[in-house]
Amino acid sequence: NxxxxxxxxxxxxxxxxxxxxxxxxxxxxxxxxxxxxxxxxxxxxxxxxxxxxxxxxxxxxxxxxxxxxxxxxxxxxxxxxGQDLQNIDCVAVFCGLMLECIDPSSRYQITNDKLPNSASLNMKAWRRKAISYMNDVNPEPHSPVSLEKFVTHWQIRHPFSSDESSDMKWPTKANLMELAYKLVSWIPEFQEDDEGVVYLKAITQTITQTSFFNKYSANIDFSSPEAEKESINEALLNIFVPIASGGVQIDENLFEVxxxxxxxxxxxxxxxxxxxxxxxxxxxxxxxxxxxxxxxxxxxxxxxxxxxxxxxxxxxxxxxxxxxxxxxxxxxxxxxxxxxxxxxxxxxxxxxxxxxxxxxxxxxxxxxxxxxxxxxxxxxxxxxxxxxxxxx
Known part of the structure; x- marks a missing residue:
């Protein structure tokens, strides 16, 4: 020295x-x-x-x-x-699960020509990771409903019930914040990891901010096929595209402690x-x-x-x-x-x-x-x- x-x-x-x-x-x-x-x-x-x-x-x-x-x-x-939000594994799985729920088989994502190519590619990758996570990891909890069954019920627009009742009807409107917090149950990183909690806050903040300025206020409207298509496309463009294209940054205020x-x-x-x-x-x-x-x-x-x-x-x-x-x-x-x-x-x-x-x-x-x-x-x-x- x-x-x-x-x-x-x-x-x-x-x-x-x-x-x-x-x-x-x-x-x-x-x-x-x-x-x-x-x-x-x-x-x-x-x-x-x-x-x-x-x-x-x-x-x-x-x-x-x-x-x-x-x-x-x-x-x-x-x-x-340290990493861009869209490239983090738990974020990719989480966003992919949300996409699989609201837009099964990329029905509207594929036909929406307003989506930037880079964002569309990232969303496809998210979906693949989400499907792999459901099938290969099969995370807990498995009861009262597993992740795979939860996503499937969303995709077929049929509410879950323990007795599999056919009399229950799918709601005319579903809030994306409620969907997000239900999916968190199967993403341990968003519950137990300090960095994961910050990532979740960044995503939910994006959903919340979007709800103030858009027609459907971060809801998926099932009242008609036209409303469903329009509300899903609105969510794709105003929530998922900003995340997928790197437009959502981690705000320092999200981790004050x-x-x-x-x-x-x-x-x-x-x-x-x-x-x-x-x-x-x-x-x-x-x-x-x-x-x-x-x-x-x-x-x-x-x-x-x-x-x-x-x-x-x-x-x-x-x-x-x-x-x-x-x-x-x-x-x-x-x-x-x-x-x-x-x-x-x-x-x-x-x-x-x-x-x-x-x-x-x-x-x-x-x-x-x-x-x-x-x-x-x-x-x-x-x-x-x-x-x-x-x-x-």
């Missing part, structure tokens, strides 16, 4: 060559865990909590979650925003106002080279889009023009972001990233650096460092 501070004039390039021994006279760094501590005392803060990139590549969040789950004493992770005994992965923005004994900040897991495409996340080379928009609009307001240019404003935003991240730590702050962020890398026989505000670079592209930060 070597002290990593502003008094050290050694360039980042030479750190690896010099080694990481503790400076003379300094003691070994020891972090001790209290007997009454738990995983909830730790927060991993990152620019984005996503576990997969837009191209499907795995991020460090994915790897971290996987490795924590492989420990001899596995540590559960709480990261409900952080679960106990779980390792928290969250965005820096989400961590505002919170404090943890140990805070780990991702300052360089995605930076292997000094590339322009990710410069706005570490060392802005040009003004970002938000700064440009602010400048364009500002001159028409009472604020008039700003003395600071757009590039400086981008630096200001990034500095504030990492100030928020670093100040979340009560006792210990740990910064993590890939080795090239410290050592640099070779390109065409030339030693290259990766400037990064979060690692102590100033705006003149000089490495200054931080006081009381140790390189481990």
């Amino acid at each position: 070597k002290k990593f501070n502003s008094d050290n004039k050694t360039t980042l390039i030479n750190y690896r060559d010099k080694g990481f021994d503790l400076a003379e006279g300094e003691d070994e760094i020891v972090i001790e865990l209290g007997d009454d501590g738990s995983a909830e005392d730790i927060a991993f803060l990152t620019f984005s909590p996503k576990e997969l990139t837009a191209t499907g590549s795995r991020t460090f969040n994915f790897t971290l979650k996987k490795q924590l789950g492989r420990l001899r004493h596995p540590i559960e992770v709480f990261n409900p925003r 952080i679960p106990s005994n779980r390792f928290n992965i969250m965005s820096i923005h989400q961590a505002k106002g919170l404090e943890f004994p140990l805070v780990i900040v991702d300052v360089g897991s995605r930076f292997k080279k000094n590339l322009a495409k990710d410069a706005n996340l570490r060392f802005p080379k040009n003004a970002d889009s938000s700064s440009i928009i602010q400048d364009s609009i500002r001159k028409y307001s009472s604020l008039y023009t700003n003395d600071r240019d757009s590039k400086d404003m981008a630096f200001d935003d990034l500095t504030r972001l990492y100030f928020v991240a670093f100040s979340r730590a009560k006792d210990v702050l740990l910064l993590v990233g890939l080795n090239p962020n410290i050592d640099g890398y070779k390109q065409n026989e030339k030693q290259m650096k990766i400037p990064n505000v979060a690692l102590g670079w100033n705006r003149d592209e000089e490495f200054i460092g931080f006081d009381n930060i140790f390189l481990i």
Whole structure:
């Protein structure tokens, strides 16, 4: 371990060559865990909590979650925003079951030419997962009615009764919120898992919000074939398409209470106002080279889009023009972001990233650096460092 501070004039390039021994006279760094501590005392803060990139590549969040789950004493992770809602298995099964109930055999889904292709493909995948879940998993409870029987009765529009009475009639209207909460009985993730509860809230919130603005108010109307078709198509377009196309995001307000005994992965923005004994900040897991495409996340080379928009609009307001240019404003935003991240730590702050962020890398026989505000670079592209930060 070597002290990593502003008094050290050694360039980042030479750190690896010099080694990481503790400076003379300094003691070994020891972090001790209290007997009454738990995983909830730790927060991993990152620019984005996503576990997969837009191209499907795995991020460090994915790897971290996987490795924590492989420990001899596995540590559960709480990261409900790690994956897009439409790609989560329990969400796919749940939405597929709802679709199978209201629109058996995709009768209206197939004939609705207003459905976006990507959403339609996702809904087909949901249905396959739901059918497999019913047939292969056959989840409890099986009494008084099994999941398969419940869905079948919905599909044939015949109410369930313990004596299989034929005198009972299917209602003229069925509420989708009621259907959703009945199906939850067979989805244990939505009852027992902290992340699952958040996913359920996101779905039911979508149904509730839809009910305020649409003709059938999140109901399926069976009063006539025309009303049934129209109400099902309304539900497909206004409830299931937004979820299937990635339009429904996990709102941070849906998980105001952080679960106990779980390792928290969250965005820096989400961590505002919170404090943890140990805070780990991702300052360089995605930076292997000094590339322009990710410069706005570490060392802005040009003004970002938000700064440009602010400048364009500002001159028409009472604020008039700003003395600071757009590039400086981008630096200001990034500095504030990492100030928020670093100040979340009560006792210990740990910064993590890939080795090239410290050592640099070779390109065409030339030693290259990766400037990064979060690692102590100033705006003149000089490495200054931080006081009381140790390189481990």
